[in-house]
Amino acid sequence: MGESFYEQLRIDSRFLKTDQRLDTELLDKLILQLNRIYPQILTDKEATRFRDLDVPTCIRVAELLSHLQEKGEEACREFYHALHLHVEDVYFSLPTRLRLRESGDRVGPITKPKDRYVLNDRSPVFFISCFSAAVGAALLYYYGESKDVWGSSSALGLAALGLSRKVRDVLIWYTEDGK
Structure with a gap:
């Protein structure tokens, strides 16, 4: 059995905090996704705090990841879902994703990149x-x-x-x- 999303986020946090591809615009997309779809994970007040442009992006990312880990497994899973939707190149370069791809294991409903666009078997x-x-x-x-x-x-x-x-x-x- 694979790791929980909470454990994966704990492992991937260091990478996410330092990755330059996760800029202000992409962070805003992730925050808005979590806030609009799952307000129980990220309330309006919390979303406003994490979208504050006066705070550097690297600090906002670190605070958001800590907040999601405090919220639990469901919040971590939805963060991965939002990351997969909005920032695929970052998502597929996460340490846990690379390790899963190398081992061939799959965790949860997350698909491998080659399986993503197969809609039917017709030419x-x-x-x-x-x-x-x-x-x-x-x-x-x-x-x-x-x-x-x-x-x-x-x-x-x-x-x-x-x-x-x-x-x-x-x-x-x-x-x-x-x-």
Whole structure:
């Protein structure tokens, strides 16, 4: 079984306090994520304190990490989630992430970078063909000859909308002949 998020944050704290990629803008994103989504972890008052620009970023990072560790396991887990969402390059270079990647273990719902964008097993050609069919149907619908549509019901008119004159005539002839 892997380490808890609390223990991981304790290990990663030294790295996070010294990493220059975690600048003021990125720290603000993390604070706002925690404050808006999980106000029980970071209240408005606490978020305002950690976003104070008069305090150097390295001190604010250290105070935020200490605060999250005091809040417990859930707060640490959500910090990692926010870090993964907003600052992936920092997230994947954390000492605990590097160690997990080398050992092949996975902790919690965090995914490896290569697994992240696999949405389906179909090729890009399949996506392009489906997209082309949808665009073609939309173009037929919007730019078809809807002025000449005739028939005995509105459903028939909608079914024949956008089809060529020959196909439309066959469709209308078939439905009227069936009556």
